[in-house]
Amino acid sequence: MPQTSLSSALFTLAQSYRVTVREAINANELGLNALHVRCLHIIAETQHCTANDIVAKTGRDKAQIARLVKELIKLELVSKCADENDKRCLILSFTDQGNALFSRLEVAEQEVDAKLCHGLTDQQVRDFIAIATTMIENINHNTP
Amino acid sequence: MPQTSLSSALFTLAQSYRVTVREAINANELGLNALHVRCLHIIAETQHCTANDIVAKTGRDKAQIARLVKELIKLELVSKCADENDKRCLILSFTDQGNALFSRLEVAEQEVDAKLCHGLTDQQVRDFIAIATTMIENINHNTP
DNA sequence: CCCCAATAGTTGATATAGTCAACTATACGC
DNA sequence: GCGTATAGTTGACTATATCAACTATTGGGG
Numbered sequence: 001m002p003q004t005s006l007s008s009a010l011f012t013l014a015q016s017y018r019v020t021v022r023e024a025i026n027a028n029e030l031g032l033n034a035l036h037v038r039c040l041h042i043i044a045e046t047q048h049c050t051a052n053d054i055v056a057k058t059g060r061d062k063a064q065i066a067r068l069v070k071e072l073i074k075l076e077l078v079s080k081c082a083d084e085n086d087k088r089c090l091i092l093s094f095t096d097q098g099n100a101l102f103s104r105l106e107v108a109e110q111e112v113d114a115k116l117c118h119g120l121t122d123q124q125v126r127d128f129i130a131i132a133t134t135m136i137e138n139i140n141h142n143t144p
Numbered sequence: 145m146p147q148t149s150l151s152s153a154l155f156t157l158a159q160s161y162r163v164t165v166r167e168a169i170n171a172n173e174l175g176l177n178a179l180h181v182r183c184l185h186i187i188a189e190t191q192h193c194t195a196n197d198i199v200a201k202t203g204r205d206k207a208q209i210a211r212l213v214k215e216l217i218k219l220e221l222v223s224k225c226a227d228e229n230d231k232r233c234l235i236l237s238f239t240d241q242g243n244a245l246f247s248r249l250e251v252a253e254q255e256v257d258a259k260l261c262h263g264l265t266d267q268q269v270r271d272f273i274a275i276a277t278t279m280i281e282n283i284n285h286n287t288p
Numbered sequence: 289c290c291c292c293a294a295t296a297g298t299t300g301a302t303a304t305a306g307t308c309a310a311c312t313a314t315a316c317g318c
Numbered sequence: 319g320c321g322t323a324t325a326g327t328t329g330a331c332t333a334t335a336t337c338a339a340c341t342a343t344t345g346g347g348g
Contacts, residue, residue: 006257006269007165009276011182014158015203016283021151033333038155052296059159061336066298088296088343113150118282124275125150131264131272132153138262139160177304196325205307210327232314232325 017116024112030101031075035060037109039068040094040102043078049092050083059140077101164259168252174245175219179204181253183212184238184246187222193236194227203284221245 021034032040035058042057043049051069055062069092072078077098083089094102117125165178176184179202186201187193195213199206213236216222221242227233238246261269 005185006260006273007161007253008182008185009273009280010158010161011178012203012280013276014154014161016280017151017154017158020283034155035334038152041149041152050296055296059156059163060334062297063299063337064335066296070298086296086344090297109151116150116279116282120275120278124271127268128272128275129150129153131268132157134264135260136153136156136160138260139164179305194325199325204305206326207308207328208306214327230315230325234326 020112020115021109024108025105030105030108032105035064035068036072037105039065039072040077040098040105043092043094044102048083050089051092052089054092072098161260164256168256169249174249174252176249179208179212180216181249183209183216184221184242184249187236187238188246192227194233195236196233198236216242 018034021037025032025034025037038058039054042054046053046057051062051065054060054065054069058065069078069080073080076095078092079095080090080092083091120128162178165181169176169178169181182202183198186198190197190201195206195209198204198209198213202209213222213224217224220239222236223239224234224236227235264272
């Protein structure tokens with residue numbers, strides 16, 4: 001069935017994406033969900049990453065992030081250690097296991113992305129991301 | 145912060161969208177969530193709409209839809225009545241209240257959409273929807 | 289130096305959303 | 319009529335998300 005409106009396209013896509021990522025991830029027996037994956041990405045790309053950084057970048061509730069991080073630590077993918085200068089800050093970093101898993105994860109993600117972008121040109125994908133980014137900014141900034 | 149990858153753009157957008165719709169809807173004191181809204185749209189645009197139609201169009205679990213519809217009925221926005229030819233099918237239609245609310249809803253949605261699309265051309269929005277639709281098809285169909 | 293507002297993180301309680309499986313009632317082919 | 323498929327409902331459960339209260343630390347005035 002064709003999607004006509006912006007809202008239904010977005011909504012359907014988000015739902016489908018969530019399901020697909022979950023399948024891909026379950027298939028890879030990693031035992032993680034899409035938000036775990038986002039956290040891992042953020043930890044990977046943020047030097048000196050704290051829970052608060054994740055909250056800021058995801059826009060999620062800090063309680064949710066706290067529990068998520070706790071799970072990652074219990075899975076021994078991530079470890080935390082207090083910042084020397086500010087002991088309130090707990091810096092998150094990958095364990096060896098975490099690094100290994102993250103590599104596998106990147107492969108799995110590329111597969112999902114490839115599937116998602118099947119039949120689309122690179123330019124279309126770039127445009128899509130650019131427009132999505134604009135929309136995100138529109139939502140976040142113009143909130144009068 | 146800039147969104148670079150497809151997955152994070154999608155994920156962030158879906159999240160932001162959900163929050164914004166919820167705000168818009170709460171602000172309008174309608175007491176409905178985004179899925180309620182989708183259901184109302186589907187009921188509006190589908191002649192002879194059944195719960196099953198909603199399941200098909202949303203891809204959600206039928207249990208979830210059953211409960212959602214029950215809520216809409218309790219709110220007296222929608223009524224259901226058995227099909228004469230097939231009494232298993234319960235056809236959903238708006239009550240007068242439902243019609244009135246749906247009109248208000250359309251206005252609220254247009255505002256969200258307008259905000260979302262601020263600074264984008266009509267062509268960009270059309271392209272965006274088209275690409276999103278392709279992605280949805282990619283996910284749903286090529287599932288080998 | 290000590291108090292205090294601000295910040296980082298944790299936790300409990302609760303709400304919302306999504307999933308699975310079993311069940312009822314009707315319909316249709318044979 | 320009988321089995322089977324279909325529409326919808328329900329219960330039990332899991333996962334996600336949110337709110338508010340709490341601890342521990344920090345840095346800045348007085």
